[in-house]
Amino acid sequence: MxxxxxxxxxxxxxxxxxxxxxxxxxxxxxxxxxxxxxxxxxxxxxxxxxxxxxAIVTPKALGKKLIAYCQVKLLRHNGELFDEFERYISTLDEVLEASYMAGPYDFLLKLVLNDMEEYQNFVVHKISKLEIISNIQSSFVIQEIKNTSIIKCLPDDNKKLL
The missing domain is CATH 1.10.10.10 (Winged helix-like DNA-binding domain superfamily/Winged helix DNA-binding domain)
Structure with missing residues:
Protein backbone atom coordinates (compact mmCIF):
# COMPACT_ATOMS: atom_id res chain seq x y z
CA MET A 1 0.00 0.00 0.00
CA ALA A 55 -21.37 18.51 -7.00
CA ILE A 56 -22.92 19.29 -3.64
CA VAL A 57 -26.46 20.51 -4.19
CA THR A 58 -28.38 22.71 -1.76
CA PRO A 59 -31.48 20.67 -0.84
CA LYS A 60 -33.70 23.74 -0.38
CA ALA A 61 -32.94 24.81 -3.96
CA LEU A 62 -34.70 21.60 -5.02
CA GLY A 63 -37.62 22.07 -2.65
CA LYS A 64 -36.18 19.61 -0.12
CA LYS A 65 -36.91 21.42 3.14
CA LEU A 66 -37.01 18.51 5.58
CA ILE A 67 -34.05 16.54 6.90
CA ALA A 68 -34.87 13.56 9.08
CA TYR A 69 -32.78 10.98 10.86
CA CYS A 70 -34.43 7.59 11.27
CA GLN A 71 -33.17 5.03 13.71
CA VAL A 72 -34.20 1.55 12.64
CA LYS A 73 -34.19 -1.62 14.70
CA LEU A 74 -34.57 -4.99 13.03
CA LEU A 75 -36.59 -7.83 14.54
CA ARG A 76 -33.44 -9.80 15.29
CA HIS A 77 -29.75 -9.83 14.50
CA ASN A 78 -29.46 -12.08 11.52
CA GLY A 79 -27.15 -11.75 8.52
CA GLU A 80 -29.94 -12.35 6.03
CA LEU A 81 -32.09 -9.62 7.59
CA PHE A 82 -29.23 -7.14 7.55
CA ASP A 83 -28.50 -7.96 3.91
CA GLU A 84 -32.17 -7.59 2.95
CA PHE A 85 -32.44 -4.25 4.73
CA GLU A 86 -29.24 -2.93 3.17
CA ARG A 87 -30.31 -3.95 -0.33
CA TYR A 88 -33.73 -2.33 0.07
CA ILE A 89 -32.45 0.92 1.63
CA SER A 90 -29.91 1.28 -1.19
CA THR A 91 -32.81 1.62 -3.66
CA LEU A 92 -34.51 4.52 -1.87
CA ASP A 93 -33.71 7.99 -3.23
CA GLU A 94 -34.80 9.73 -0.02
CA VAL A 95 -31.96 8.04 1.90
CA LEU A 96 -28.73 10.01 1.58
CA GLU A 97 -26.79 8.06 4.18
CA ALA A 98 -27.28 4.72 5.89
CA SER A 99 -25.01 3.49 8.65
CA TYR A 100 -24.95 0.23 10.58
CA MET A 101 -24.78 1.25 14.23
CA ALA A 102 -23.88 -0.15 17.63
CA GLY A 103 -26.37 0.67 20.36
CA PRO A 104 -30.12 0.37 20.80
CA TYR A 105 -30.83 0.71 17.05
CA ASP A 106 -29.26 -1.17 14.18
CA PHE A 107 -29.25 1.50 11.47
CA LEU A 108 -29.23 5.28 11.22
CA LEU A 109 -30.67 6.78 8.04
CA LYS A 110 -30.35 10.37 6.89
CA LEU A 111 -33.30 11.42 4.75
CA VAL A 112 -33.80 14.54 2.68
CA LEU A 113 -37.43 15.19 1.78
CA ASN A 114 -39.77 17.87 0.49
CA ASP A 115 -41.97 18.03 3.56
CA MET A 116 -43.70 16.10 6.35
CA GLU A 117 -46.17 14.59 3.87
CA GLU A 118 -43.31 13.03 1.91
CA TYR A 119 -41.82 11.77 5.19
CA GLN A 120 -45.14 10.16 6.10
CA ASN A 121 -45.30 8.51 2.68
CA PHE A 122 -41.74 7.23 3.13
CA VAL A 123 -42.51 5.67 6.51
CA VAL A 124 -45.95 4.27 5.70
CA HIS A 125 -45.42 3.08 2.13
CA LYS A 126 -41.73 2.36 1.88
CA ILE A 127 -39.87 1.51 5.05
CA SER A 128 -42.74 0.11 7.15
CA LYS A 129 -43.57 -2.40 4.47
CA LEU A 130 -40.47 -4.34 5.47
CA GLU A 131 -41.64 -6.98 7.92
CA ILE A 132 -38.13 -7.34 9.30
CA ILE A 133 -38.30 -3.98 11.11
CA SER A 134 -39.33 -3.93 14.75
CA ASN A 135 -39.03 -0.21 15.47
CA ILE A 136 -38.44 3.13 13.75
CA GLN A 137 -37.73 6.34 15.62
CA SER A 138 -37.23 9.63 13.81
CA SER A 139 -35.80 13.03 14.65
CA PHE A 140 -36.11 16.14 12.53
CA VAL A 141 -33.52 18.84 11.88
CA ILE A 142 -34.59 22.30 13.00
CA GLN A 143 -31.45 24.00 11.69
CA GLU A 144 -28.21 22.64 10.27
CA ILE A 145 -25.25 24.07 12.16
CA LYS A 146 -22.48 22.39 10.17
CA ASN A 147 -22.69 20.34 6.99
CA THR A 148 -19.44 19.37 5.32
CA SER A 149 -17.91 16.50 3.43
CA ILE A 150 -14.34 17.66 4.08
CA ILE A 151 -12.12 15.32 6.08
CA LYS A 152 -9.16 17.28 7.42
CA CYS A 153 -5.99 15.66 6.11
CA LEU A 154 -3.21 17.96 7.21
CA PRO A 155 -3.21 20.25 10.26
CA ASP A 156 -2.93 23.94 9.34
CA ASP A 157 0.46 24.32 11.06
CA ASN A 158 1.94 21.55 8.84
CA LYS A 159 0.95 23.37 5.65
CA LYS A 160 3.62 25.98 6.43
CA LEU A 161 6.29 23.30 5.95
CA LEU A 162 5.43 22.91 2.27
Missing amino acids: YMLDQTDFLLLDELQRDSKQSIKKLAEKVKLSITPVHERVKRLETLGVIQRYT
Whole structure:
Protein backbone atom coordinates (compact mmCIF):
# COMPACT_ATOMS: atom_id res chain seq x y z
CA MET A 1 0.00 0.00 0.00
CA TYR A 2 1.20 3.48 -0.87
CA MET A 3 2.06 5.70 2.10
CA LEU A 4 0.65 9.21 1.83
CA ASP A 5 3.01 12.11 2.47
CA GLN A 6 2.40 15.76 3.37
CA THR A 7 2.08 16.75 -0.29
CA ASP A 8 -0.62 14.11 -0.80
CA PHE A 9 -2.46 15.38 2.27
CA LEU A 10 -2.24 18.96 1.05
CA LEU A 11 -3.58 17.93 -2.36
CA LEU A 12 -6.46 16.09 -0.69
CA ASP A 13 -7.29 19.13 1.47
CA GLU A 14 -7.26 21.37 -1.59
CA LEU A 15 -9.32 19.01 -3.78
CA GLN A 16 -11.94 18.62 -1.05
CA ARG A 17 -12.31 22.41 -0.88
CA ASP A 18 -12.51 22.80 -4.66
CA SER A 19 -12.22 19.77 -6.91
CA LYS A 20 -12.62 21.92 -10.02
CA GLN A 21 -9.38 23.84 -9.54
CA SER A 22 -6.82 23.21 -12.22
CA ILE A 23 -3.77 21.00 -11.88
CA LYS A 24 -1.72 24.13 -12.54
CA LYS A 25 -3.27 25.89 -9.54
CA LEU A 26 -2.76 22.79 -7.37
CA ALA A 27 0.87 22.60 -8.49
CA GLU A 28 1.44 26.21 -7.43
CA LYS A 29 -0.08 25.52 -4.01
CA VAL A 30 2.09 22.45 -3.32
CA LYS A 31 5.18 23.93 -4.98
CA LEU A 32 5.63 21.16 -7.55
CA SER A 33 5.46 21.15 -11.32
CA ILE A 34 2.27 20.16 -13.12
CA THR A 35 3.31 16.62 -14.15
CA PRO A 36 4.11 15.27 -10.65
CA VAL A 37 0.90 16.80 -9.27
CA HIS A 38 -1.13 15.23 -12.07
CA GLU A 39 0.53 11.86 -11.39
CA ARG A 40 -0.13 12.15 -7.64
CA VAL A 41 -3.82 12.96 -8.18
CA LYS A 42 -4.19 10.04 -10.61
CA ARG A 43 -2.47 7.73 -8.10
CA LEU A 44 -4.81 8.91 -5.30
CA GLU A 45 -7.75 8.13 -7.58
CA THR A 46 -6.37 4.71 -8.56
CA LEU A 47 -5.70 3.79 -4.92
CA GLY A 48 -9.27 4.70 -4.02
CA VAL A 49 -8.19 7.47 -1.65
CA ILE A 50 -10.26 9.77 -3.86
CA GLN A 51 -13.52 7.90 -4.42
CA ARG A 52 -15.21 10.31 -6.81
CA TYR A 53 -15.84 13.94 -7.66
CA THR A 54 -19.30 15.33 -7.13
CA ALA A 55 -21.37 18.51 -7.00
CA ILE A 56 -22.92 19.29 -3.64
CA VAL A 57 -26.46 20.51 -4.19
CA THR A 58 -28.38 22.71 -1.76
CA PRO A 59 -31.48 20.67 -0.84
CA LYS A 60 -33.70 23.74 -0.38
CA ALA A 61 -32.94 24.81 -3.96
CA LEU A 62 -34.70 21.60 -5.02
CA GLY A 63 -37.62 22.07 -2.65
CA LYS A 64 -36.18 19.61 -0.12
CA LYS A 65 -36.91 21.42 3.14
CA LEU A 66 -37.01 18.51 5.58
CA ILE A 67 -34.05 16.54 6.90
CA ALA A 68 -34.87 13.56 9.08
CA TYR A 69 -32.78 10.98 10.86
CA CYS A 70 -34.43 7.59 11.27
CA GLN A 71 -33.17 5.03 13.71
CA VAL A 72 -34.20 1.55 12.64
CA LYS A 73 -34.19 -1.62 14.70
CA LEU A 74 -34.57 -4.99 13.03
CA LEU A 75 -36.59 -7.83 14.54
CA ARG A 76 -33.44 -9.80 15.29
CA HIS A 77 -29.75 -9.83 14.50
CA ASN A 78 -29.46 -12.08 11.52
CA GLY A 79 -27.15 -11.75 8.52
CA GLU A 80 -29.94 -12.35 6.03
CA LEU A 81 -32.09 -9.62 7.59
CA PHE A 82 -29.23 -7.14 7.55
CA ASP A 83 -28.50 -7.96 3.91
CA GLU A 84 -32.17 -7.59 2.95
CA PHE A 85 -32.44 -4.25 4.73
CA GLU A 86 -29.24 -2.93 3.17
CA ARG A 87 -30.31 -3.95 -0.33
CA TYR A 88 -33.73 -2.33 0.07
CA ILE A 89 -32.45 0.92 1.63
CA SER A 90 -29.91 1.28 -1.19
CA THR A 91 -32.81 1.62 -3.66
CA LEU A 92 -34.51 4.52 -1.87
CA ASP A 93 -33.71 7.99 -3.23
CA GLU A 94 -34.80 9.73 -0.02
CA VAL A 95 -31.96 8.04 1.90
CA LEU A 96 -28.73 10.01 1.58
CA GLU A 97 -26.79 8.06 4.18
CA ALA A 98 -27.28 4.72 5.89
CA SER A 99 -25.01 3.49 8.65
CA TYR A 100 -24.95 0.23 10.58
CA MET A 101 -24.78 1.25 14.23
CA ALA A 102 -23.88 -0.15 17.63
CA GLY A 103 -26.37 0.67 20.36
CA PRO A 104 -30.12 0.37 20.80
CA TYR A 105 -30.83 0.71 17.05
CA ASP A 106 -29.26 -1.17 14.18
CA PHE A 107 -29.25 1.50 11.47
CA LEU A 108 -29.23 5.28 11.22
CA LEU A 109 -30.67 6.78 8.04
CA LYS A 110 -30.35 10.37 6.89
CA LEU A 111 -33.30 11.42 4.75
CA VAL A 112 -33.80 14.54 2.68
CA LEU A 113 -37.43 15.19 1.78
CA ASN A 114 -39.77 17.87 0.49
CA ASP A 115 -41.97 18.03 3.56
CA MET A 116 -43.70 16.10 6.35
CA GLU A 117 -46.17 14.59 3.87
CA GLU A 118 -43.31 13.03 1.91
CA TYR A 119 -41.82 11.77 5.19
CA GLN A 120 -45.14 10.16 6.10
CA ASN A 121 -45.30 8.51 2.68
CA PHE A 122 -41.74 7.23 3.13
CA VAL A 123 -42.51 5.67 6.51
CA VAL A 124 -45.95 4.27 5.70
CA HIS A 125 -45.42 3.08 2.13
CA LYS A 126 -41.73 2.36 1.88
CA ILE A 127 -39.87 1.51 5.05
CA SER A 128 -42.74 0.11 7.15
CA LYS A 129 -43.57 -2.40 4.47
CA LEU A 130 -40.47 -4.34 5.47
CA GLU A 131 -41.64 -6.98 7.92
CA ILE A 132 -38.13 -7.34 9.30
CA ILE A 133 -38.30 -3.98 11.11
CA SER A 134 -39.33 -3.93 14.75
CA ASN A 135 -39.03 -0.21 15.47
CA ILE A 136 -38.44 3.13 13.75
CA GLN A 137 -37.73 6.34 15.62
CA SER A 138 -37.23 9.63 13.81
CA SER A 139 -35.80 13.03 14.65
CA PHE A 140 -36.11 16.14 12.53
CA VAL A 141 -33.52 18.84 11.88
CA ILE A 142 -34.59 22.30 13.00
CA GLN A 143 -31.45 24.00 11.69
CA GLU A 144 -28.21 22.64 10.27
CA ILE A 145 -25.25 24.07 12.16
CA LYS A 146 -22.48 22.39 10.17
CA ASN A 147 -22.69 20.34 6.99
CA THR A 148 -19.44 19.37 5.32
CA SER A 149 -17.91 16.50 3.43
CA ILE A 150 -14.34 17.66 4.08
CA ILE A 151 -12.12 15.32 6.08
CA LYS A 152 -9.16 17.28 7.42
CA CYS A 153 -5.99 15.66 6.11
CA LEU A 154 -3.21 17.96 7.21
CA PRO A 155 -3.21 20.25 10.26
CA ASP A 156 -2.93 23.94 9.34
CA ASP A 157 0.46 24.32 11.06
CA ASN A 158 1.94 21.55 8.84
CA LYS A 159 0.95 23.37 5.65
CA LYS A 160 3.62 25.98 6.43
CA LEU A 161 6.29 23.30 5.95
CA LEU A 162 5.43 22.91 2.27
